[in-house]
Amino acid sequence: MGSVAEPAYLYKNVTHDPTVPSVKSAEGIYIYLENGQKILDATSGAAVSAIGHGVGRVKKAIMSQLDKVEYCHPGFFPNTPAMELADLLVESTGGKLSRACILGSGNQSAPLFYFSMHHPSRQGTILVGIRELKLVGYIGSEAVEAAMKLAYQYFEEQSPNTRRTRFISRHGSWHGCTLGALALGDFKPRKSRFDSILTPNISHVSACDPYHGLMENEDTATYVARLKEELDNEFQRLGPETVCAVFLEPMVGTALGCVTALPGYLQAVRDVCDRYGALLVFDEIMCGMGRTGITHAWQEDGVAPDIELVGKGLAAGYGTISGLLVNDRVLDGLRHGGGYFVHGQTYQSHPLGCAAAVEVQRIIQEENLIENCRKMGQYLGQQLKLHLGNHPYIGDIRGRGLFWAVEFMADPPTKTPFSPAFAISKRMQSRGMERGYDICVFAATGAVDGWNGDHLLLAPPYTVRKEDVDDIVSRLVQTIDSVFEDVAALVM
DSSP: OOOOOOOSOOSSOSSOOTTSOOEEEEEBTEEEETTSOEEEETTHHHHTOTTOBOOHHHHHHHHHHHHHOSOOOTTTOOOHHHHHHHHHHHHHTTTSOOEEEEEESSSOOOOOBOBOOOBTTBSSOOOSSTTOOBOBOOSTHHHHHHHHHHHHHHHHHHOTTOOOOEEEEETTOOOOSSHHHHHHOOOHHHHGGGGGGSOSOEEEEOOOOHHHHOOTTOOHHHHHHHHHHHHHHHHHHHOGGGEEEEEEOSEEOTTTTSEEOOTTHHHHHHHHHHHHTOEEEEEETTTTTTTTSSSSGGGGTTOOOSEEEEOHHHHTTSSOEEEEEEOHHHHHHHHTTTSOBOOOOTTTTOHHHHHHHHHHHHHHHHTTHHHHHHHHHHHHHHHHHHHHTTOTTEEEEEESSSOEEEEEOSBGGGTBOOOGGGOHHHHHHHHHTSTTTOEEOEEEEOTTTSSSOEEEEEOOOTTOOHHHHHHHHHHHHHHHHHHHHHHHHHHO
């Protein structure tokens, strides 16, 4: 008899693992598997499922939109949900940003498109002549690519021979998997394989990462000043007139593990960009739309970007959608140039994704979920530190809102990481999925130097209650203790 053919499905691993069960259904903060397991989704997937699974109002909104129109090409027609979502996004910035672009995921191409103009007296798009712009948004990587193009075009419109072709990003950053986004980021396990085909016009400076970067006897103000000087020096090294934009995550997610910018840091970066005329871009794909206990993470510091990227929490998994928001400076640059943003995608402003996102954001507002995110985030942080703060192999517990990380160290006093051979974080994720533990945790590596270091992320839905947080912490402690029992046995 011949061997049984493997399933046609491919995600990452070429070899199919038949022991990994498929998802059967999901409800609230739980995922139900085909093997009967009930998994507590403590990460919202990858910080996506902000309002939990199976919310009837969102399903009804999607079905209602299906009854109207499921798709219309964005190069031909605007659609009502996209325009409503644009208005909602712009309003959420308190006027700091003035346009929003809505996009879908995928590798599409489409004709040039319009920028919707937010207007308080009208719902929808006002076309300022036939060559106005329109909102753009993507899922993560695509949004980053669009922002890079938009930032460059802003300068190219002013001077077709502009030398502003370089971007500055930060070490320990993650901006996505497509080639431009991969080059911009610095998540080495996913990037190094493709170094030879990545664009060379991107350089990196240190992240604001006090656990790893703060020197002995250095206070935080001195540390921020040192980072500001490093960024300024990089502008000088490259030639200030060659730098197009600086990209950063106001709260770093995957690569460093929920690292929040220190007070004064975002303003320091803003000052350097303004000094040399470069644009400032905040990637809030993971940390934005309420995840940190405030709608936009930059609002905590009161420092607005020129371009902002939002995504995961926008439609909370009910639609593949993200957004790109811009301020008047960028918009005016395009308007006074050719009037087009030379970019477009087939599934941009997709009516179903936009309808889902609008309803998700209404639920978040009506149920005061961002405030719950802040409160439950404070409680989650307290409980993590209470139950794990003295653990012999935990170096740091950090976060804000419902976005927390636990970093493991072989020797916390000296911040010595475990050997990658132990695969600590991967063991944590795998163990959590086993029966008796039944919890999703998000494993990552490389926070120490890009390669070494293990941490895990927690990002439960904004709907969690105290009893849910207690359950998450209890299961997490059980999982961590079990893994280190195994590691101790390996060492002995």
